[in-house]
Amino acid sequence: MDRFIYADNAATTRLIPEVLDKMMPYLTHQYGNPSSLYSFGQAARQAVDNARDTTAKFLGCRFDEVFFTSGGSEADNWAIRMSAAAMEKKGKKHIISSAFEHHAVLHTLDALKKLGFEITLLPVYDNGLVRVDDVRKAIRPDTALVSIMFANNEIGTIQPIPEIGALCREKGVLFHTDAVQAVGHIPVDFSGMNIDMMSLSAHKFHGPKGVGALIMRKGLRFPNLIEGGAQERGRRAGTENIAGIVGLAEALKISCSNMDKVTSGLIAKRDRLIDGLLKTVDRCRLNGDPVRRLPGNANISFEGVEGESLLLLLDLKGICASSGSACTSGSLDPSHVLLAIGLDHATAHGSLRLTLSDDNTDEDIDILLSEIPKIIKRLRDMSPLWEKIVKGEQYS
Numbered sequence: 001m002d003r004f005i006y007a008d009n010a011a012t013t014r015l016i017p018e019v020l021d022k023m024m025p026y027l028t029h030q031y032g033n034p035s036s037l038y039s040f041g042q043a044a045r046q047a048v049d050n051a052r053d054t055t056a057k058f059l060g061c062r063f064d065e066v067f068f069t070s071g072g073s074e075a076d077n078w079a080i081r082m083s084a085a086a087m088e089k090k091g092k093k094h095i096i097s098s099a100f101e102h103h104a105v106l107h108t109l110d111a112l113k114k115l116g117f118e119i120t121l122l123p124v125y126d127n128g129l130v131r132v133d134d135v136r137k138a139i140r141p142d143t144a145l146v147s148i149m150f151a152n153n154e155i156g157t158i159q160p161i162p163e164i165g166a167l168c169r170e171k172g173v174l175f176h177t178d179a180v181q182a183v184g185h186i187p188v189d190f191s192g193m194n195i196d197m198m199s200l201s202a203h204k205f206h207g208p209k210g211v212g213a214l215i216m217r218k219g220l221r222f223p224n225l226i227e228g229g230a231q232e233r234g235r236r237a238g239t240e241n242i243a244g245i246v247g248l249a250e251a252l253k254i255s256c257s258n259m260d261k262v263t264s265g266l267i268a269k270r271d272r273l274i275d276g277l278l279k280t281v282d283r284c285r286l287n288g289d290p291v292r293r294l295p296g297n298a299n300i301s302f303e304g305v306e307g308e309s310l311l312l313l314l315d316l317k318g319i320c321a322s323s324g325s326a327c328t329s330g331s332l333d334p335s336h337v338l339l340a341i342g343l344d345h346a347t348a349h350g351s352l353r354l355t356l357s358d359d360n361t362d363e364d365i366d367i368l369l370s371e372i373p374k375i376i377k378r379l380r381d382m383s384p385l386w387e388k389i390v391k392g393e394q395y396s
């Protein structure tokens with residue numbers, strides 16, 4: 001393939017070489033167990049401690065509030081299941097969340113519903129934003145937890161997290177946020193934003209796959225996730241994924257240190273991509289708020305186009321993109337996120353998510369802007385649906 005454009009950074013990101021370099025010793029000669037007392041093991045202990053320290057520093061939390069996990073899904077499950085179990089003992093069985101959360105949250109809530117919890121899913125309106133006032137109105141005396149994602153993985157909209165955090169603190173309700181798409185990309189301050197629990201995942205900010213963290217406010221006592229040894233303060237037992245943890249911290253440090261520099265360039269590329277597509281292709285729309293969105297996210301629906309076919313033709317041109325979240329692709333159900341912002345099934349099916357990173361060049365954007373309209377035209381030319389749309393027989 002002569003060229004390759006990776007525009008699916010919300011699904012996963014490239015592991016950067018500096019991060020791999022930091023990880024390598026712990027995959028090769030530094031193989032000691034952090035729980036061992038001899039100094040060979042203690043070198044690994046030191047590496048985990050340093051990584052926890054760095055993680056805490058860049059997220060605005062304490063060293064002992066960081067709990068490493070196998071990734072974002074595990075952190076979401078842990079936060080929600082274990083806080084629910086603790087609150088149930090106090091007679092609180094109501095949970096507030098939103099309609100467009102990641103499935104790691106929504107499916108966990110489904111499981112709790114079967115255990116007798118009552119779940120309120122707040123609307124996100126056509127701009128893809130949760131309203132603080134809706135959270136306020138939904139809070140009841142028996143509300144155990146509010147779980148609202150920091151930034152959405154499909155349409156990139158950034159939620160009013162500090163405001164929701166302040167509200168929950170005022171009302172004495174626990175607040176969890178799935179910050180997997182936010183950490184390393186936009187400023188996140190755990191304690192400054194009044195967050196009680198926060199999930200993150202290294203592979204979404206140029207770190208390795210299979211490692212993440214749950215940040216849990218000091219003093220919260222929930223059931224342990226994994227029983228066994230004393231790792232992660234006894235709350236999640238099992239010998240640490242040292243290389244992964246070291247990689248997470250290094251990737252976090254690099255992403256946060258470069259954030260200001262990267263963000264402005266990324267926003268410029270994103271907006272050139274969005275504006276260019278909206279201008280050259282008729283009957284398409286941007287999904288999600290144009291301003292309150294992640295620097296790299298463009299999500300556009302094209303009428304009269306089938307998303308899966310669009311992805312296949314893009315793939316033939318070496319372009320990696322997504323029509324929904326990676327977890328739902330392969331199923332024919334339209335994205336729950338796009339339905340939540342009010343799109344009908346046909347429009348939701350014709351949507352394309354392009355998520356850029358600092359790796360994407362201006363030339364990449366030029367290529368996307370020349371290839372995508374051509375592919376859309378080709379698909380529409382052979383679509384009976386499109387023919388009906390232009391004749392005005394069908395409104396999608």
Ligand SMILES: *Cc1c(COP(=O)(O)O)cnc(C)c1O
Nearest residue numbers: 071072073102104153180181201
């Ligand atoms: C990717 C993602 C997850 C899952 O993280 P993993 O580390 O892949 O388990 C959870 N929530 C959001 C918003 C995500 O984008």
